[in-house]
Structures are given as C-alpha cells and as structure tokens.
Amino acid sequence: MKRDYLLFLLFATVVLVAPAAFKGGYLLNVLVFMGINTMLAVALNLLLGFAGQISLGHASFFGLGAYLSGILSTTYGFNPWLTMVIAAVAVGILAFGLGFPILKLKGHYLAMATLGFGIIVYIVFNETVALTGGPSGLSGIPNLKMGSLTFDGDLKNYYLIWCFALVTMLLAINLAHSRIGRALRAIHDSEVASRVMGVNARLLKVQVFALSAIISAVAGSLYAHTMSFISPASFGFNFSVELVTMVIIGGLGSIFGSFLGAALLTILPELLRVVQDYDIVVYGLLLIVMTMYMPKGLAGGIASLARRLRPAKKGVVDAQG
Amino acid sequence: MDLLQQLTQYAFSGLSTGAIYALIGLGFAIIYNATGIINFAQGEFVMLGGVLTHFFLIVLKLPAGVAMGGAVIATTVIGALFERLTIRPLKRPTPLSLVIITIGGSIFIRGVAMLVWGKDTQSLPPFSGEEPITLAGATVMPQHLWIFGITLLVIAANKFFFYYTIRGKAMRACSFNRTAASLVGIDVRKMVLLSFVISSAMGAMAGIIIAPLTMTAYDVGVMLGLKGFCAAIIGGMSSGFGTVLGGLLLGLLESLGAGLISSGYKDAIAFIILLLILFIRPQGLFSKAQTERV
Numbered sequence: 001m002k003r004d005y006l007l008f009l010l011f012a013t014v015v016l017v018a019p020a021a022f023k024g025g026y027l028l029n030v031l032v033f034m035g036i037n038t039m040l041a042v043a044l045n046l047l048l049g050f051a052g053q054i055s056l057g058h059a060s061f062f063g064l065g066a067y068l069s070g071i072l073s074t075t076y077g078f079n080p081w082l083t084m085v086i087a088a089v090a091v092g093i094l095a096f097g098l099g100f101p102i103l104k105l106k107g108h109y110l111a112m113a114t115l116g117f118g119i120i121v122y123i124v125f126n127e128t129v130a131l132t133g134g135p136s137g138l139s140g141i142p143n144l145k146m147g148s149l150t151f152d153g154d155l156k157n158y159y160l161i162w163c164f165a166l167v168t169m170l171l172a173i174n175l176a177h178s179r180i181g182r183a184l185r186a187i188h189d190s191e192v193a194s195r196v197m198g199v200n201a202r203l204l205k206v207q208v209f210a211l212s213a214i215i216s217a218v219a220g221s222l223y224a225h226t227m228s229f230i231s232p233a234s235f236g237f238n239f240s241v242e243l244v245t246m247v248i249i250g251g252l253g254s255i256f257g258s259f260l261g262a263a264l265l266t267i268l269p270e271l272l273r274v275v276q277d278y279d280i281v282v283y284g285l286l287l288i289v290m291t292m293y294m295p296k297g298l299a300g301g302i303a304s305l306a307r308r309l310r311p312a313k314k315g316v317v318d319a320q321g
Numbered sequence: 322m323d324l325l326q327q328l329t330q331y332a333f334s335g336l337s338t339g340a341i342y343a344l345i346g347l348g349f350a351i352i353y354n355a356t357g358i359i360n361f362a363q364g365e366f367v368m369l370g371g372v373l374t375h376f377f378l379i380v381l382k383l384p385a386g387v388a389m390g391g392a393v394i395a396t397t398v399i400g401a402l403f404e405r406l407t408i409r410p411l412k413r414p415t416p417l418s419l420v421i422i423t424i425g426g427s428i429f430i431r432g433v434a435m436l437v438w439g440k441d442t443q444s445l446p447p448f449s450g451e452e453p454i455t456l457a458g459a460t461v462m463p464q465h466l467w468i469f470g471i472t473l474l475v476i477a478a479n480k481f482f483f484y485y486t487i488r489g490k491a492m493r494a495c496s497f498n499r500t501a502a503s504l505v506g507i508d509v510r511k512m513v514l515l516s517f518v519i520s521s522a523m524g525a526m527a528g529i530i531i532a533p534l535t536m537t538a539y540d541v542g543v544m545l546g547l548k549g550f551c552a553a554i555i556g557g558m559s560s561g562f563g564t565v566l567g568g569l570l571l572g573l574l575e576s577l578g579a580g581l582i583s584s585g586y587k588d589a590i591a592f593i594i595l596l597l598i599l600f601i602r603p604q605g606l607f608s609k610a611q612t613e614r615v
Contacts, residue, residue: 048417052417054417054420056424101600102599102600104600104603105603106416107420108353108358108359108416108419109554109599109603111359111361111420112359112547112550112554112595112599113595113596115547116551116595116596116599117592119547119588119589119592120592120593120596123585123586123588123589124589127583127585127586237543241424241428244421244424248421277432277435277436278432278436280428280431280432280435281429281433281436283425283428283432284425284426284427284428284429284430284432285425285429286425287421287422287425287428288407288422288425288426291418291421291422291425292407292410295418
C-alpha cells in the first residue's frame, strides 16, 4: 500500500518536471492527450479492473461531457468551469439512473448493452445538428480561465490536464485501498459470494459506474475546452474499444498500468503515422496477444519481471494496484 | 402513392433486410450455444463474404457461381483459423477475455481487409436483373426475392442439420451440457470448431446476398453484426425460429421507423429495441427465464 503512494509521488514529480525536457510544442501536445487518456483509462479501470464490469460505451460519457460543456459555454455563454460541473453532475445522474438496469446484465450482454447505448449517443450527436453542429462538429469552444490566466498554450494545458489526471489517479489509488475497493474486488471474483458476505453488490456497481462516468465527463469537458473543437468522430465505438484496449494492455486493476496503457495508445498512432492505416491492425493484434499471453497487462508483466530479478527476497505478497 | 402502398413498400424492404439480420443472428446463436461465446467478429464474416465476392468476381473476373462459392469457402477457412489460433489456446477463458479477443479479432480482420482491398465502397451486380417487379402495389427488386429464398433455404438446411444429423444432434448436446456431452463421447472441441465453421459460412452468405442492395466495404461488418446480434437477443439466443422472427421484426420496425419517423435515426431504433429487451426481457421475447447457477 505504502509502495503505491511512494510510486505516485515519484510519478507526480516526473510529470511536473517533464515539460522541461520537451521544448517542442508537438510533443507537449501529445502529452496533453496522454493526460486525458490517462484519466479515461483510470476511470474505466475502476469499472473494468476493480468491479469486473465491462463497458463498451465509455466514449459516450466522454462525449456527453464534452458536448454538454461545449454547448453550454459556446452557445449559451456559461462560464466553462461552471459547465464542467454541470456536465459532470448531469452525466453522473444519467449514469446512475442507467446503471441500475444495465448492470443487472452480465458478461456479453453487458458488453452489448453498453455498446448499444454508446451507439445511440453517437447517433444523437450526429443528428441533433441544431445543437451539436452534427458531423461537422462544434467549434469556437472557449478556453478555461483562472483569474487573468487563460489555458490556451500547450504548456498551460499540460499542467491543467495533468493536475486533473494526477488527482484522478490519487483518488483511484485511495479507492483501491479502501473498504470499497476490497468489496469491488470481491464482486469481481464472485458476485454471489460477495452478496453473501454482506456487500451491497448492486448499489456498489452502480456507484462505481456513475463515478467512472463522471470522471470521463470531466475529461470530456477538459478535452472540449483545450481543443476548442469537438466532433462526433472522437466519441464513437472505435474510441470506446480503444479505451478498453488501454485498460487491458496496461493491466486490469492497476492504476499505473492504466497510465502505461494510455501512454502506449497515445504514442503508438504517432509512431505509426509513417505507416498510416496499419494502426488498426496493430490494435487488433495487441488486444488478442495481450489477452492470450499477458492477461495482467504491462503492469503485471513488469511486476513479475521484477520478482524474477530478485528471487532472494521471500514472502513478498503480490499486491496489485 | 397512398399510405397503404407506402406501408407495403416499407414492409417488403424491411422484411428482406430482416432476413439478413436473421441469418447473421443465427450465426451468433450457433456459436453462443456451442461455446457460450458472443463472437464479436461475426459481422466481419459478413463483410468478408461481400468483399471477397467482389474481389473474385470483379477483380479476378471469375464466374459468379465460383466467386460466391469461393468467398464462402475462404470466409469459412478464416473463421476456422480464428477459432484455432485465438479461442482454443486460451487456458482459462472468462467472458471478459473472450469479449476482448473476439473484438481484437474483428478489428484485425477489418484492418487487414482495409489494407488489402482499400477503403472504397464496392457494388456487386444483382443476381438476376434490375427490373423491379410489382407485387401487391409495391415495387420489389428481384434481389429481395433472392434474399428471401436463400434465407429460407439456409434456415431449412440448418433445421435439418441440427435435428436430423448425428453431428447436429451432438452440437445440440454440447449446448445443453458440455460435460455430459463429452461424457457420452462427443468431441466438444471439434463441435466448437464446427460452430465457427457453420456461422462463418452463414455470415458470408448473408454478406453476399445483401451486397448487391447495399454495396460492400471493409467496414460494413460492424453495423450488420450488431443488428444480427439484436435479432439473436430478441429471439433469446435460440438457434431456431426465435432468432428468425427476431430478425424479421427488427428489419420491419427499422424500415417503418426510418420511413415514418426519421431516416437519420434508423440505426438508433435497433439499439433502442436492444436496450429495452435487455432491460425488460433479457431472456428474449419468445422464451422462458433461466436462473444463474453458481
């Protein structure tokens, strides 16, 4: 447990000083995306890795956050910070209400139901042209402001996004080590057994679903206000799958793993830009190969590698997180 | 055109797309019943059917029959390979890992198809002419009749296979109880492979017969696969008439909804129905509920 917090401190320090190493705006821009993806991957990991409930529609919560915040601030002139809160609350209520019927489903059925929800939301983004601008998107979304400071440059955005991402990670680490985190893992292993032990599995699952959706909505709002432009294409089924890929590749139930997964999937398309169009094939292969040969993801792989490197130290309990 | 005529028109086109959904849905149900897997790559088999036929027929200039047969065989080989290379080696399959692997497979197949055949939408010539036929006041393309005919044939063949042949009966035994089936000497693993073979062949056929109406491209599999899954869910994952009815109902509702309400929301209709059924009657419209055994 202590190890996680130490690791977090180290990680936070690296994040805060990292921009010094990158002078160019392009790399910094990639790191901004990496921060948003980290938030999303951690949020989904709470649901997928801890509670063991799959969602193939998480891009829709990201999108709802982005559009709610974007429309309210652009069309109706609300303060962007206020719209971020409104978006988070609205998406939280929606996810909470949706959570009860949808999380009654299990396995494949849950996967399909969340997928269906995601596609419905995607279609609504495309069809309500008067509100969202339809397929051509919504532009001119105002930047976030703090006093006289406007978050418009890459460096400012970097710190803004990563503050949120670090808070999200800390929150998730805390949650993992709390009573709730243990109850969630019990649900993951056997829902019936956890019920017998007095865990209100149904409510807990819905709460985690809502929390995960809220974090995704905040990430969406941040995305809208830093990019100033959003279009439905960023919130479709493919992105939902990409999010699941991040979590799986990073390692189910590992917060730092989610960062690794998000980092890999943010950098990979940039690297594969040279061999355009091959990225989709690589994603597919990665998903299959990782699930087959490294079910605990990068985080699990690194952990077992570390254990193999120091075999003398006995009695180390395998602590995930 | 008066309203009644319009409705008949919607009904015809709805039922023919519904027949396609039924075929795809049956593919889902067959694999699910033999293995407990929802094969998210099912839609890609449909895509392969259409795209491969186009490749054989237009690019390689093979005769139509050979092209279609070749497409079905090639898709079936891919389906079998998919099972052998990704599903069978899994040591401890969980629903989650199976969802991920079949999604990975579908992305991979789609990606390779895009790289090999490009991103363009391709059209296939209809099987027999483009002269519309007037039927009960509505105009019907000959291709619609082909779709009905072939779907009926496939369903009949399916029924015959599962109820009157020893292999089909063995597959049904597997779906009832895998352990018991293996105890009486049924090779369960062979049945799993067989289920992938049958559904990829059926998927390919669905892809071939719908391609002349809707065109084909590397990415048509996603939507068609999902609609097929909706059909199977409405039918309660039965590999028989439940799914066929589910497909027809879905096609009909979609076509009426698109015609009378809004065509932009056509795709949303299927998913709203899917969610409603999953929320209210997850066991499907036509079957009884089962309890989960731990």
